[in-house]
Amino acid sequence: MKVLVTGGAGFIGSHLVSRFLDEGHTVAVVDNLSTGKQKNIHPKARFYKVDITRPGGLRRIFAKEKPEVVSHHAAQVSVWQSVQNPVFDARVNILGTISLLQECIVANVRQVIFASSGGAIYREPKTTPPSERGVVEPLSAYGIGKFSGDLYLRYFWHIYRLNYVSLRYANVYGPRQDPFGEAGVAAIFAEKLLKGESPVINGSGKQTRDFVYVDDVVEANYRAFHAKARGIFNVGTGKETSIRKIFSYIAGCIDPMLKPSFGPAKQGEAMRSVVDASRIRRTLSWKPRVSIKEGLRRTVDSFKAERTQSGSVA
Numbered sequence: 001m002k003v004l005v006t007g008g009a010g011f012i013g014s015h016l017v018s019r020f021l022d023e024g025h026t027v028a029v030v031d032n033l034s035t036g037k038q039k040n041i042h043p044k045a046r047f048y049k050v051d052i053t054r055p056g057g058l059r060r061i062f063a064k065e066k067p068e069v070v071s072h073h074a075a076q077v078s079v080w081q082s083v084q085n086p087v088f089d090a091r092v093n094i095l096g097t098i099s100l101l102q103e104c105i106v107a108n109v110r111q112v113i114f115a116s117s118g119g120a121i122y123r124e125p126k127t128t129p130p131s132e133r134g135v136v137e138p139l140s141a142y143g144i145g146k147f148s149g150d151l152y153l154r155y156f157w158h159i160y161r162l163n164y165v166s167l168r169y170a171n172v173y174g175p176r177q178d179p180f181g182e183a184g185v186a187a188i189f190a191e192k193l194l195k196g197e198s199p200v201i202n203g204s205g206k207q208t209r210d211f212v213y214v215d216d217v218v219e220a221n222y223r224a225f226h227a228k229a230r231g232i233f234n235v236g237t238g239k240e241t242s243i244r245k246i247f248s249y250i251a252g253c254i255d256p257m258l259k260p261s262f263g264p265a266k267q268g269e270a271m272r273s274v275v276d277a278s279r280i281r282r283t284l285s286w287k288p289r290v291s292i293k294e295g296l297r298r299t300v301d302s303f304k305a306e307r308t309q310s311g312s313v314a
């Protein structure tokens with residue numbers, strides 16, 4: 001099958017590209033390298049350094065590659081940036097997504113798989129984790145953009161019968177996550193601790209997130225691709241882990257004597273974020289396989305290896 005992955009030079013997208021190639025598919029990557037990295041691009045994938053918002057750019061690539069499946073992972077990924085500059089966020093995450101969907105219609109694409117967000121769109125849970133029917137109440141322009149993507153997918157299905165799956169990810173972590181971005185607390189902590197610095201925990205550290213390992217996310221994508229399912233699916237563990245706990249697991253892999261620093265709480269930050277992923281479990285028999293401790297150990301190992309390769313450590 002011919003697969004086009006937008007955002008394939010990024011964290012999640014690059015892992016997906018490897019999986020599609022390993023399974024014998026042909027892969028083209030579209031990425032403007034704004035947060036993605038050249039070194040993440042698989043040598044067997046054809047790479048187009050193109051911005052998804054650039055008129056004409058996508059049209060030429062679709063005409064050349066004739067993809068059957070499009071995995072849409074390119075996005076403006078910073079919640080903070082989306083609050084500072086909602087117009088830019090909407091340009092990439094809403095208009096960019098619509099442009100891509102239009103090209104899918106022109107090129108007769110069979111299926112689109114979209115990286116949506118469980119963490120950024122649901123109302124903060126008081127009791128049980130939200131299912132896909134949970135109340136949508138995004139608190140950032142980023143969340144609004146991701147939810148718009150879901151709505152446009154449904155619209156394109158109704159009007160054009162463009163088959164789609166939207167995967168609403170919880171907090172994804174793992175090797176290749178950017179340790180210098182604002183999100184990705186595991187990557188940020190691992191990088192700081194390996195440098196011998198003390199990471200800052202915002203607020204009490206008792207805030208919880210649903211951490212799902214990147215290989216499990218890739219598996220969810222691959223099942224969605226294979227089963228030719230349609231609709232919206234939460235992708236998470238249904239379990240909450242506090243930021244303090246994440247710190248202590250990571251410190252445990254490096255030096256258990258290390259201690260965090262505490263800074264002021266981030267304004268507007270949710271205390272809890274978790275999703276109910278029973279629909280994908282029922283429909284696609286997907287369930288997370290990598291425990292948080294194991295996932296963090298693998299993440300720290302990969303950061304150590306990267307530092308050794310780049311010569312950051314003797």
Ligand SMILES: NC(=O)c1ccc[n+]([C@@H]2O[C@H](COP(=O)([O-])OP(=O)(O)OC[C@H]3O[C@@H](n4cnc5c(N)ncnc54)[C@H](O)[C@@H]3O)[C@@H](O)[C@H]2O)c1
Pocket residue numbers: 006007008009010011012013030031032033034035036037050051052053072073074075076077092096115116117118119168169170171172173178
């Ligand atoms: N990491 C998470 O926890 C998480 C959670 C929910 C949803 N997501 C979604 O998953 C996707 C991948 O996120 P990630 O964590 O791998 O981030 P990432 O920043 O590593 O990947 C995003 C990629 O998109 C590319 N990109 C950005 N704007 C572009 C544009 N205009 N044209 C072409 N390429 C562009 C970037 O260069 C980068 O390679 C995103 O859509 C993100 O919103 C991620």
